[in-house]
Amino acid sequence: MTYEKRFDGRDFDETRETKVEIGIIPRADGSAKFTFGNTKAIATIYGPRLLHPQHHQDPEKAKLRCNYDMLSFSVSERKKPGPSRRSTEVSHVIENALSSVVQLESFPGTAVDLEIEVIQADASTRCAGINAASLALAHAGIPMTDLISSVSVGCIGNKICIDLRKEEEDYEEDDEKMATDIPMAFSTRTGKMTLLQLDGKIKPKMLKEAIDAGFKACLKINEIQKKALRALKLKE
Amino acid sequence: MEGKKEIKDEKEKISKKEDEKIEKIARDMVIPGETIVSGEDYLPGEGTMREGKKIISTRLGLVEYINRLVKVIPVSGVYIPRRGNNVIGKITDINFNGWQVDISAPYSAFLSTKECFFPRMIRDPEEFLSIGDMITAKVYSIKRKGIDLTMQDRGLHKIEGGMTITINPNKVPRVIGKEGSMVNMIKLETGCNITVGQNGIIWIKGESIDTELFAKDAVLLIAEKAHVEGLTGIVQEFLEKRKKGLKKETLEKKEEN
Amino acid sequence: MEVTNITKKRIIEYLEQGKRFDKRGLLEHRDLKINLGISNMAEGSAQVFLGKTEVMAGVKLDTMAPYKDSEEAGVLMVTAELSPMASERFEHGPPRIQAIELARIIDRGIRESEIINLSKLCIKKGEKVWSVMVDIYAINDDGNLIDAAAIAAVAAIMSAVMPKIDKDDKVQYGDFTKEKLPTTNAMPTTVTFYKIGSQWVIDPDAEEEESSELRISFAVSFPSDKKSKSKEIDKDNAMINAMQKGGGYAAVAIDEVKDLIDLAVEKAASLQEKIKKQID
Numbered sequence: 001m002t003y004e005k006r007f008d009g010r011d012f013d014e015t016r017e018t019k020v021e022i023g024i025i026p027r028a029d030g031s032a033k034f035t036f037g038n039t040k041a042i043a044t045i046y047g048p049r050l051l052h053p054q055h056h057q058d059p060e061k062a063k064l065r066c067n068y069d070m071l072s073f074s075v076s077e078r079k080k081p082g083p084s085r086r087s088t089e090v091s092h093v094i095e096n097a098l099s100s101v102v103q104l105e106s107f108p109g110t111a112v113d114l115e116i117e118v119i120q121a122d123a124s125t126r127c128a129g130i131n132a133a134s135l136a137l138a139h140a141g142i143p144m145t146d147l148i149s150s151v152s153v154g155c156i157g158n159k160i161c162i163d164l165r166k167e168e169e170d171y172e173e174d175d176e177k178m179a180t181d182i183p184m185a186f187s188t189r190t191g192k193m194t195l196l197q198l199d200g201k202i203k204p205k206m207l208k209e210a211i212d213a214g215f216k217a218c219l220k221i222n223e224i225q226k227k228a229l230r231a232l233k234l235k236e
Numbered sequence: 237m238e239g240k241k242e243i244k245d246e247k248e249k250i251s252k253k254e255d256e257k258i259e260k261i262a263r264d265m266v267i268p269g270e271t272i273v274s275g276e277d278y279l280p281g282e283g284t285m286r287e288g289k290k291i292i293s294t295r296l297g298l299v300e301y302i303n304r305l306v307k308v309i310p311v312s313g314v315y316i317p318r319r320g321n322n323v324i325g326k327i328t329d330i331n332f333n334g335w336q337v338d339i340s341a342p343y344s345a346f347l348s349t350k351e352c353f354f355p356r357m358i359r360d361p362e363e364f365l366s367i368g369d370m371i372t373a374k375v376y377s378i379k380r381k382g383i384d385l386t387m388q389d390r391g392l393h394k395i396e397g398g399m400t401i402t403i404n405p406n407k408v409p410r411v412i413g414k415e416g417s418m419v420n421m422i423k424l425e426t427g428c429n430i431t432v433g434q435n436g437i438i439w440i441k442g443e444s445i446d447t448e449l450f451a452k453d454a455v456l457l458i459a460e461k462a463h464v465e466g467l468t469g470i471v472q473e474f475l476e477k478r479k480k481g482l483k484k485e486t487l488e489k490k491e492e493n
Numbered sequence: 494m495e496v497t498n499i500t501k502k503r504i505i506e507y508l509e510q511g512k513r514f515d516k517r518g519l520l521e522h523r524d525l526k527i528n529l530g531i532s533n534m535a536e537g538s539a540q541v542f543l544g545k546t547e548v549m550a551g552v553k554l555d556t557m558a559p560y561k562d563s564e565e566a567g568v569l570m571v572t573a574e575l576s577p578m579a580s581e582r583f584e585h586g587p588p589r590i591q592a593i594e595l596a597r598i599i600d601r602g603i604r605e606s607e608i609i610n611l612s613k614l615c616i617k618k619g620e621k622v623w624s625v626m627v628d629i630y631a632i633n634d635d636g637n638l639i640d641a642a643a644i645a646a647v648a649a650i651m652s653a654v655m656p657k658i659d660k661d662d663k664v665q666y667g668d669f670t671k672e673k674l675p676t677t678n679a680m681p682t683t684v685t686f687y688k689i690g691s692q693w694v695i696d697p698d699a700e701e702e703e704s705s706e707l708r709i710s711f712a713v714s715f716p717s718d719k720k721s722k723s724k725e726i727d728k729d730n731a732m733i734n735a736m737q738k739g740g741g742y743a744a745v746a747i748d749e750v751k752d753l754i755d756l757a758v759e760k761a762a763s764l765q766e767k768i769k770k771q772i773d
Contacts, residue, residue, distance in 0.1 A: 025633045026545050027580055027699075029314060038533065042632075044578040048314060048342040059380070067577070067585060072628040073535035073551025076666035081574055081628060082587065101268075103294060108380075110342040115578045117630070119549070120532040138268055138296040141313020141406070145285065145294060146269030189269040189292070226267045229296055232311070233265040233463055326497060340494050368498045399503040402494060437494065445507045449514060 003156040003178075007167050015151060015163040015217060020228040022139050030140025032228075034132035036163055038122035043132035045140035047112035061104035063111050066095035068129055070118040090126050097130055097150065097185045097195035103143040112142060123166040123181075124152040130185050130195065131221060138229055147225050148194055149218040150185035153210045155202050160210050162217045182207070184214045188222040191215065262301050265311075266293040272306055283308030298463065311463070315341045315405040315435040317383050321375045322392075324400065324433035325385070327365050335365055337373065337385055339435050340402070344382040347373060351386040370395040370439070372431055398429070398441030401452050403459040405436035410462040411455055418458065418471065425475040426451040450478055496703040504704045505690030515698070520760060522696045527644065527771040529652045534667070537653025537674065539772075541645040544698060545635035547579075550645035552627055552653040552674070556662050559615070559622040567614025567622045571600035573629040573642060580634040596629065598737045599643045602681035602712025603627070605734035609650060613675040621662045625650075625674070636702040639710055640695075643683035644764075648772050651676060678724075679716035681734050682761040682768065685709065686753050688743065693753065695760060708740035709753055713761035726765055731758040 006012065016037025025031035028044035035041075051057045068091040072079050094116065102112070114136070116129040130150035137144060154164035156171065156179045164181055171178045180200025186193055193211070202210070256275030260266055274290040283295040284306050293299075297310040317323070317339065325345060329336035334348040349361050365371065372392050377384040387393070403411065412419050412432055423430050428442035428451040438455055442448040457474055461467055496504075504514065513519065523544030531540045537552035557568065573596035575583045588596070603609065614623035627649065629642045653674035657665040686693045687705040697705060712735035715726045733754070738745065 025547070025578060027633050027635065028578065030312065031578075040532075042578070046577070046581050049581070050342055050344065069576075071532065071549065071551060071630055072572075072626070073532050073538055073553050076534050078553035078555065078626055078628075081572055107342060113577065115576065117576065117578060117632075120534060139312060141296065141310050143283070143294040144268040145292070147267060187269070226270070229267050230265045232296075233298075326494060338494060370497055370499055395499060397499060397502075399500040400497045401500075439499075445503055445510070445512075448503070452514075 003159040003161070006161060008165065012159055012161045013213060013217065015221070016165065018221070018224055020135065020224060022135055022228055022232060028136070028140075030136040030138070030142070032132045032135035032139060034128045034135065036122075036124050036128050037165065038120055039124050039128045040119040041116055041125060041128035041132045042119060043114060043116045043129060043136040045112060045114055045133075045136045045142065047140070048107040048110035048142070049113070051109065051111040057109040060108055062102075062107040062109075064095055064099050064102055064104060064114065065111055066091050066098070066114045066116070066133075068094055068116045068118075068126065070121060070125065074118045074121045090129075093195060093197060094126060094130055094133065098133060098137070098148055100192075100194055101144045101146045101148060101187050102137065103145065106143050112137075121166075123164050123169045124183070126150070126195075127152050127163075127183055127185070131225060135225055135229065139232075146187040146189045147222060148185050149188055149221040149225060150183065150195055151214055151217045151221060153182045153184060153214040153217070155180040155182070155200070155206050155210055158206075160206065160213045162213060182210050182214070184211065184218075186215055186218045188215075188219050260299045262299055264299045265297070266299055266308055267296060268294050272299055272308070277304050279305045281305045281307035283310060310406050312404060312406060315339070317341050317343065317345075317375045317378060317435070319375055319378060321434040322372065323375060323385070323435040324370060324372055324395070324431065324437035324439055325435075327367050327369045327371070330362050330365070330367065332361070335361065337371070339373075339383070339385075339433075340437060341383065341435060345375075345385050346382055347371070347385040347387065351376075351384070351388055353388060365394060370400065372433070372439070395439055398439055399445075399448055399452070401438050401440065401455060403436050403438065403455065405434065407459040407462045408432060408434055408436060410467065411438070411458050413468075418468065421468075421471065422451055422454045422475065425479060426454065430455075446482065450482065453478070496700040500700065501704040504701060505692075508689055508692040508694065513694070513701070519692060519694045520756065522764060522767075523698070525644070525764075525767050525771070527648050527768065529648060529772060535649070536656055536669070537649040537651075539645045539648035539652065540632075541641050541648065543637060543641040543644070543696060545633060546637055546641045547633040548629060548631055548638065548641040548645040550627060550629045550642065550649040552625060552649045554653070554656055554674070555624045555626070555664055556616060556621050556658060557624045558620065563611075564619040565612060565615045565622075567609070567611040568624040569600075569604060569609060569611060569627070570624070571596050571603060571627045571629070571646065573599070573631070575631045575634075575638070578633075579631040579638075583631070583634075594737070594739060595639050595642055598639060598710055598712070598735055599629070599646050599683065601735035602643060602683055602714075603646065603650070606679045606681035606712065606714035606716070606732070608647065608676050608679050608681055608714070610675040610677055616658070616662055634699060636698040636700075637685065637687075637696045639685050640683050643681070643712070644768060647680055647682070648768065650674065651680065651772055677716065679714040679732070680765060680768075681712045681714045682765045683710055683712045683735070684757050684760045684764065685711075686756070687740065688745070693749075693756075706741040707738070707743040707745060709745070709750070710735070710737045710739070711754070711757035711761070712736070713757055715762065715765070726762050728758055728762050731761075733757070
């Protein structure tokens with residue numbers, strides 16, 4: 001199959017329309033909303049704060065605890081409230097994606113709690129969640145060596161596409177799934193990858209191309225994140 | 237010979253300056269990961285780190301240069317206790333040798349009975365401070381296992397009456413102002429007693445609840461507009477306007493009666 | 494930090510003067526904002542702000558076999574999650590009593606008012622009926638989550654549309670019809686009264702709520718005569734569909750309760766006007 005034109009007419013290296021809002025949840029220490037087209041995710045940070053019980057504390061650094069969840073009505077078939085195997089895994093990879101840049105040694109024995117909720121899902125939910133989480137962490141004043149920027153890269157037929165929609169992700173031809181979904185995240189300052197997953201099948205050469213394309217896209221996303229954070233100064 | 241050395245020094249200075257690239261000026265808002273300045277002469281201060289020749293921000297905040305020292309003043313973040321800080325806290329637990337105090341920090345704080353002025357010999361710590369009581373105290377030691385507080389200093393006491401408000405601790409310097417000028421202005425115009433804890437907890441006590449709320453609104457205004465230019469003028473205007481409004485209210489009430 | 498004892502005293506003192514810190518009347522609501530359709534995947538959804546308190550609710554429909562004791566009626570379920578996003582006090586894990594109580598009070602209000610016509614949700618008697626799942630999520634807690642959640646649930650229900658089903662009675666998700674979820678005009682509106690010191694208030698913010706020792710919630714609806722074409726709320730038709738005393742261990746005098754019942758009707762009527770303006 002050759003994917004000549006994207007279903008929604010976008011360029012292959014173009015993300016959907018992004019929207020950012022910071023400080024949407026006043027009670028939290030930090031909060032943000034990040035949107036990729038129809039995918040909306042919100043994130044909150046509470047912390048650093050005391051970790052109970054004491055024997056769970058890490059005496060050398062803070063514990064970054066991440067919980068990713070989807071609202072029951074964010075997806076077409078109702079998602080039963082509560083954790084699922086999928087949400088548990090996604091929580092874990094998100095924690096993994098953010099931990100390398102957070103200076104956890106600054107707050108030994110404490111907890112930094114991240115909560116992500118997907119309000120409306122149209123693929124790339126963990127990527128939107130990570131982008132919102134980075135903003136919330138900065139908003140909460142958590143020291144970091146960089147923001148993490150994330151995007152999903154797809155390979156449909158022989159074409160690399162940035163920021164898959166569900167329609168692309170689900171596309172089948174002759175009962176065969178045509179798209180490979182590669183969510184990734186970068187510390188764009190260093191160029192290092194912090195999230196790397198794959199769902200589908202892809203040739204090694206294409207995978208390498210996909211990673212390069214993803215990095216380019218994340219550079220743009222990083223600019224969007226920075227712009228939104230800078231605008232906080234004017235808000236006051 | 238001296239002449240050659242001078243020329244060499246000058247050349248070195250010039251080439252160093254060429255290496256130097258200041259990307260952010262003072263009071264620019266910087267983001268974690270952003271380069272503030274590149275150059276070997278600069279020193280990374282609080283809120284920054286060095287990466288090769290570059291000094292990178294690790295916090296969301298405003299750039300500050302103190303000669304060659306580069307700092308980032310954070311605009312957000314929880315209260316991190318420092319020795320000597322005056323704080324306002326709440327008693328959360330009591331045992332035979334002191335009290336556990338909540339000072340809105342991610343660490344537990346303890347006030348030993350030895351660190352209080354007892355009005356007289358008290359056998360039971362609870363007679364002096366009970367759970368829920370509020371105190372002004374000073375941070376005198378920060379250890380791995382927690383923070384030690386003392387009340388053995390001028391002006392430290394158990395809080396009675398008035399009300400407390402909470403602000404982002406990063407805004408406390410603005411609320412206090414240069415040598416207390418801002419908070420003193422509010423005290424004068426509202427007639428309230430105001431104690432500002434470095435931990436963002438503020439105690440206000442006035443002649444009436446209305447004046448306490450007046451002072452509260454002034455403090456919240458400062459916290460909201462902490463990074464705006466001409467803040468002193470804005471606050472002055474607010475205080476004058478409100479004072480007029482309050483006077484009008486009291487006159488109207490007197491007329492009604 | 495929780496509201497401090499000294500601030501609590503001031504709140505109580507000020508209320509005795511008939512005043513609140515934010516200059517509201519004791520029986521005055523904060524600004525209400527309702528946004529519908531916050532998830533295009535839901536058959537109905539709403540985001541509600543009551544002051545800074547924020548709640549989201551959504552309706553998902555599905556088909557299922559009916560319960561044995563009501564073979565011709567649709568099935569309704571209401572759940573609530575107090576997400577740790579909304580407050581540093583909320584923890585992870587299965588819903589605790591606060592979330593369960595909130596969901597059940599709102600459930601009773603919806604069920605007893607019959608706002609959803611469950612009898613119209615039968616597809617095949619004894620075999621297939623519609624299930625209506627209402628899920629509520631607290632997003633920011635600045636007091637009075639119960640009433641904000643009740644508004645969100647009802648707004649989601651009133652704006653819900655039926656999805657398409659295929660010949661095997663399987664739902665075609667994402668394929669919405671123009672047909673709305675069958676509702677009546679008996680919209681339940683919840684008003685919770687909080688006792689702070691000696692005074693009763695409605696819609697407290699977080700500090701006020703922490704200063705209260707007791708609360709009583711009332712769900713009130715105004716079912717109109719079938720003959721009446723008027724859309725106006727007629728207070729004479731008021732029906733109490735749910736009531737719950739909670740929030741603390743204090744006891745309450747009978748006369749106080751009777752006064753509150755009358756006030757509940759008043760406040761529910763005016764709140765319902767505001768809600769209808771935003772969702773119609």
